[in-house]
Amino acid sequence: MTVGIRVLAVEDDERIRASVKLALEDEGWIVDEAASGEEAITIFGKHAADVVLIDIMLPGIDGFELCRSIRKSSDVPIVMVTARADTHDVVAGLEAGADDYLTKPFAPKELAARIRALLRRVRPSKPGHSKLVFGNLEIIPDEGKVLLDSNEVELTKTEFRLLCELANDPGGVFSRELLLDKVWGYGYFGDGRLVDVHIRRLRMKVESDPANPTHVVTVRGLGYRLQS
Amino acid sequence: MTKLFNPRRIGLRNRILLIFVAGALLLSIVLASITYSFTRSNLVDQRIAVETNQAIANARRTQNDLLRSPDEVLVALDQGGIAHKLISINNSWTSSSPLFSRQMIPPALLQRVQVDKRAASMIVDSAKGQALVVGIPLPRINAMYFEYDNLREVRDALQSVRLALIIATFITTFVGIALGVFASRRAVRPLANAAQAARAIADGRLETRLEPTDDPDMQALTSAFNDMVATLQERVERDARFTSDVSHELRSPLMTLAASVQVLESRRDELPERSQAALDLLSSDVSRFQGLVEDLLEISRFDAGAIRLVLEPLFLFEFIKQAVSVSSLPRTEIRCDDIAALVAIRGDKRRLARVIANLIDNARIHSGGKPKVVIQLAENESPPTHVWIIVEDDGDGLIEGESSKIFERFSRGGAAGRRAGTEGAGLGLALAREHVTLHKGRIWAENRTDGIRGARFIVELPIDQSPTPDEHHE
Numbered sequence: 067m068t069v070g071i072r073v074l075a076v077e078d079d080e081r082i083r084a085s086v087k088l089a090l091e092d093e094g095w096i097v098d099e100a101a102s103g104e105e106a107i108t109i110f111g112k113h114a115a116d117v118v119l120i121d122i123m124l125p126g127i128d129g130f131e132l133c134r135s136i137r138k139s140s141d142v143p144i145v146m147v148t149a150r151a152d153t154h155d156v157v158a159g160l161e162a163g164a165d166d167y168l169t170k171p172f173a174p175k176e177l178a179a180r181i182r183a184l185l186r187r188v189r190p191s192k193p194g195h196s197k198l199v200f201g202n203l204e205i206i207p208d209e210g211k212v213l214l215d216s217n218e219v220e221l222t223k224t225e226f227r228l229l230c231e232l233a234n235d236p237g238g239v240f241s242r243e244l245l246l247d248k249v250w251g252y253g254y255f256g257d258g259r260l261v262d263v264h265i266r267r268l269r270m271k272v273e274s275d276p277a278n279p280t281h282v283v284t285v286r287g288l289g290y291r292l293q294s
Numbered sequence: 295m296t297k298l299f300n301p302r303r304i305g306l307r308n309r310i311l312l313i314f315v316a317g318a319l320l321l322s323i324v325l326a327s328i329t330y331s332f333t334r335s336n337l338v339d340q341r342i343a344v345e346t347n348q349a350i351a352n353a354r355r356t357q358n359d360l361l362r363s364p365d366e367v368l369v370a371l372d373q374g375g376i377a378h379k380l381i382s383i384n385n386s387w388t389s390s391s392p393l394f395s396r397q398m399i400p401p402a403l404l405q406r407v408q409v410d411k412r413a414a415s416m417i418v419d420s421a422k423g424q425a426l427v428v429g430i431p432l433p434r435i436n437a438m439y440f441e442y443d444n445l446r447e448v449r450d451a452l453q454s455v456r457l458a459l460i461i462a463t464f465i466t467t468f469v470g471i472a473l474g475v476f477a478s479r480r481a482v483r484p485l486a487n488a489a490q491a492a493r494a495i496a497d498g499r500l501e502t503r504l505e506p507t508d509d510p511d512m513q514a515l516t517s518a519f520n521d522m523v524a525t526l527q528e529r530v531e532r533d534a535r536f537t538s539d540v541s542h543e544l545r546s547p548l549m550t551l552a553a554s555v556q557v558l559e560s561r562r563d564e565l566p567e568r569s570q571a572a573l574d575l576l577s578s579d580v581s582r583f584q585g586l587v588e589d590l591l592e593i594s595r596f597d598a599g600a601i602r603l604v605l606e607p608l609f610l611f612e613f614i615k616q617a618v619s620v621s622s623l624p625r626t627e628i629r630c631d632d633i634a635a636l637v638a639i640r641g642d643k644r645r646l647a648r649v650i651a652n653l654i655d656n657a658r659i660h661s662g663g664k665p666k667v668v669i670q671l672a673e674n675e676s677p678p679t680h681v682w683i684i685v686e687d688d689g690d691g692l693i694e695g696e697s698s699k700i701f702e703r704f705s706r707g708g709a710a711g712r713r714a715g716t717e718g719a720g721l722g723l724a725l726a727r728e729h730v731t732l733h734k735g736r737i738w739a740e741n742r743t744d745g746i747r748g749a750r751f752i753v754e755l756p757i758d759q760s761p762t763p764d765e766h767h768e
Binding site: 079081082084085086088089092149150151152153170171172173174175253254255257258259287 | 542545546547548549550552553554556557560584587591595601602603604606607612613616620643644647
């Protein structure tokens, strides 16, 4: 069980905040509340949370800005809350650094499930593989480290898990559905944009030339593959 | 009394055309007639003058000839000109031609010449048209001299004039028709534009406006029309915004309700029995409320044209299996033939899954029977370009005339025999239709055709013909 998880909930509606806090505390988790982006940054500075829940529509600095601001210093999983699933908000939020999203109104059970999925630990599939090498890209799963040309690359937890999933079967093709299941715990109706945006984010960090990826490559019509 | 001719039945364009044609025709006929009568009288007068002078000269010469040799009457008549001549000397008539006899002289003319002893001329009608008869008294030889001229040249000249005028009349009329067509087109062009704009507005393109014009007659219509559309647009948008705003505003309290109910539910066992019953009611209605708000939001997005489909290639059979598994009857039987099992479509899987879920809900709520989902290629198509997803039930079927109404908003298929649902707000089928239409498909309902009682709902979607399914992003 994931006991003792610390969640920072950033939401300007205090009633929603209070009810979500009640529901998440039922899971045995600790919930910090913030009514604005500014307050969230202060609180996050005091106690690092395990997960941050951000409503995109915030007074003052908005959710996107807050995402980017947190991402500068932390690889913490971020779940954002949007009004709609079919807007550009989703892609914009993911590009700002969010790991997953929910649309309002959501059930706290669903939120808890999303958080659990994001906090799942990845283990190296084959023990003894302390280091996986793909050309100029090295993955050290036990230490959670990724090196590009021997320089350490800062990946978020989700990006790292995505890379490790791909590394579990080097050269094998992973469909978007499979990655959605393995990294986010989604079934058939998961949003493929999660995979697409995360792959894009990953390429920005692990590719020498992100426009012409050589490690994380697209297999047309099928999915993605990690190669040397 | 029935009016045989109702000018209002003729369109504006044709009325303008008719006025132009009638005007041109009338004007050219009047002008031609005036021209003709002037020309005619001029020509005839001239001819009469010439002929009379000629006749006088001839008469004098004939008189002189006869004075010289009184017996040579015919010889005298044969001189001078081609006109037919007739002379009466002492009441003895002699003609230079068998075509001119005494009977052809009108009595009035004879009277003037014989009694008044004066030269005169008269136009007579003959079998070959009009002719001129000139009579001159020759008192010195106690005779009357007559000349007959059939006016052929005048007739020929007049015939040419007539022909020219008829041709001119026709040309003028045709020019009138051409002008009429042009003028009527111009006159009704603003109306055609307005009609086109009105059609565009009816199709939902509310931003359509008429172009402003300098024409003072049209300005009133144009500005009134544009004002009307602006007001309409404002109202439609306000209504759509209202629905959207209301639904948005409802989401926050709903969020609180859903979270709080969940907290209560996790403590359900600690509650007294009556509280548990109340909690169950609360809990189920909160989720129903949530569904309704979602549906309303989705509908308002349709009305605002704000839906963005997240399209991706889908293997239909796999998709339907998944869609059914998340519906309210996840164990619904699916039948798919071998060919249809290979079909791929392009679609927004979450929205299409809602369509399937709504159709299954509809079958469950309204027909009570167990629905079945059938996937097959569209009937009567070769090569097949569409696929049918059929949700059929074994309920009471559809009442005649009901089959299109049930896709209207807040319709509950309330006709006899169908249990009015306590579930669902009647938006499910309306939403399904909107979704299917956005996917360039069709949806309709009919009674089952296989002899079993029940209804079937058919969703027709275009088959994705692209050889390899493509990723939708990147």
